[in-house]
Amino acid sequence: MPDKKPIDSKFDDVARKKVTRRRHSSSKSTRLPPMRRQSLALIQVPLDVDIEVERTIGGIEMGVLQNGMSYLTPAGLEEAAGAARSTVFELSQEWEAAMNGGVFSRQGRISFFHEYLSENGYTHRHLYIEILREGSTYYACPDIVCMAFLEYFAFETLKNNPRAIENYRSFARFGFQQFVYKALGYTPPDKWKYLHDRISIQNGSAPEGYFIVFSEVSGIVIDLINADLLVSEKTIPVFGVEKSWSDHWTKSYFDDVYGARITAVRNPQLPWAYPDEALAEFRRWFRHEYLTTRFPRYMLTRAELLDPKEGKQIGTLHQQKGIDKPSA
Known part of the structure; x- marks a missing residue:
């Protein structure tokens, strides 16, 4: 795995400016027009691809699917973000309810995730991807979702979270996919x-x-x-x-x-x-x-x-x- 070198204050300044624009002052909800609400949450069928490699690196469960998608498991993402267990599934339930209803609060964590993920074209019903493996369903959190979690828990919560900040820096510096590839020693085929x-x-x-x-x-x-x-x-x-x-x-x-x-x-x-x-x-x-x-x-x-x-x-x-x- 690449060495984690210290980062100067300029990185934090840039990161904080980046997330500041996502904060909202109004307590009202954003309600989407009826036609938009119907098409907002796209159905993502479980992927019929296997796991190419998965290991625990530095306490974080991470892997690569056969289609090259790098991911963290829900438990691995919670560990990386310094979040409590089941946070991924709890947030995913909030996300699904908002997507299905077409109503997003202008305050709170779901507002942050809505703006972050929408800007990156993520409109799936869950905050993880389901994978069919030997008849069972497994869960993988893709790069966009992982970076949203890390940024939120590093900079948006009131609680000081040095673990989330450190991991956000590491993934942001190398790029999520490259970080996971190098950590796992994975080289994609030609x-x-x-x-x-x-x-x-x-x-x-x-x-x-x-x-x-x-x-x-x-x-x-x-x-x-x-x-x-x-x-x-x-x-x-x-x-x-x-x-x-x-x-x-x-x-x-x-x-x-x-x-x-x-x-x-x-x-x-x-x-x-x-x-x-x-x-x-x-x-x-x-x-x-x-x-x-x-x-x-x-x-x-x-x-x-x-x-x-x-x-x-x-x-x-x-x-x-x-x-x-x-x-x-």
Whole structure:
């Protein structure tokens, strides 16, 4: 782990100026218009990715998911912020109630979190990301939430909190992700190698008027890489995408909607070619249903891979029918 060097007073001056502008003098609540309230809390389905590495460093539980997302566990974040146990879940309940009701007080801690997280595009229902792991749900607090906690407990509370201040300095100096990567000795894989290694999978091309999954996924993978999101066989398994899309096609009776798919590719694991009329549906499904099981929604929105204006529609979609997962 990087050495923690002392920081001069200028750092504290800058940090305090930064958080001062988030304080409010009015005791009134902020009530959002009805249409805005409906779309405010987006549904974040549990991520179907595993934990790449997780350890306790300096008493703080931290880790990296297979999609490259660095995180602290709720217990690790409470330790880093010098906060009482269950603080993360208590604050998350307050956050969820405010998001669902569309009403945020102009005073108190939830006001600080609302302004901090909104400025960074975080509109999830919880202050943690749920992860499916071997049939059980685990919780990971992403970088934006962790820095909000550390800043609040370091500078916004009346109680002197040297532990929160020290950890805020450490994470802020190195950057949250880089701090966690270095602390855990984690080196992300080469993202371009994933794409290059899979060019050979495409044996032959689809006939005119049809598309194959691999070609479409390759184009979106380039967008993911350019957005600095980690792409590997663990996050975007080509055969897994084909299987999930094939299941979605069958369950939705798309043969009757777009016309029959055909067998046109020699690789038996990527056998189907689909009518071009279904391209828009495939791209919608891949971005809004498949990718959201691999990356948190705020990361995809920040990378401009999801349109935040579609939040209401997508949230309703997830609520009604969930995610089609490949069978075991």
